Amino acid sequence: MNDTNWIHLCIDMQRMFAEDxxxxxxxxxxxxxxxxxxxxxxxxxxxxxxxxxxxxxxxxRGMWRSYYEKWDTMTLDRLGPEMVDLVPSMKALVPPARIFDKMTYSPWTTGELHRVLAGEGVEMLAISGGETDVCVLAAAIGAIDLGYRVILLKDAVCSGADETHDASLELLGDRFSVQLEIALTGDFLSRAC
Incomplete structure (x- = not known):
């Protein structure tokens, strides 16, 4: 594995998902x-x-307004901006780790993340985080669409729903097997180092 062409893309390990x-x-x-x-x-x-x-x-706008009308307790006015922070153990790594904010499930919607990574010559993403069946799924499929090689770290992704977590791993592993590999974190690190 070329040691300069990959990044670890960690999805949404934030206080609002870790706390009550x-x-x-x-x-x-x-x-x-x-x-x-x-x-x-x-x-x-x-x-x-x-x-x-x-x-x-x-x-x-649109259905996002309806979404937040349903989840009004999760708007910043009600939740508090501090809950958007990464969990403390991960926040401590920034910098040199970077933060990319998004307002949708996919980190690719605005084009900014892809522009930055393409400018750095990134060709492969190791994806971790949550939730497997929502934002991780959107990140993985968007990365595939953009031509990245994707490695989904199956022991480093999670969801609030076991059944759809398992179904998402099965879907990604079966339907996208040419463009996406499912691996354990230790196996990935042994190849990346």
Whole structure:
């Protein structure tokens, strides 16, 4: 593996998913050691995304407005901006790790992340984080669409719903096997180092 053409893209390991909120993901605690292993070993190659809700539902258009009308307790005015922060163990790695904020499930929507990574010559992404069946899925499929080689770290992704987590891993592993590989964090690190 070329040691200069990959990054670790860690999706949404934030306080609002780790703590007692309506969006709490209990499995985050279980995958955090694997995420920290790769992020600490290669903080300069780690990009953390953060899912940033609007201040109010009325700030959004279309179905995103309806979404935040349903989840009004998760808007910034109600939640508090500090809950958007990364969990402390991961926030401590920034810098040299970087943060990329997004307002949708996919980190690719604005084009900015792809522009930065393409400018750095990145060809492969090792993806970790949550949730497997929402933002991780959107990140992986978007990366495939953009031509990246994707390695999904199956012991470093999580969801609040076991059934759809498992189904997402099966879908990605079966339907996208030419463009996406599912691997364990330790196996990836042994090849990347």
């Amino acid at each position: 909120t309506p969006w709490h993901v209990p499995w985050m605690r279980e995958v955090s050691p694997q995420i920290l292993e790769i992020a600490k070993y290669h903080p300069q190659r780690t990009v953390f995304t953060r899912f940033v809700p609007p201040k109010r539902a009325d700030d959004m």
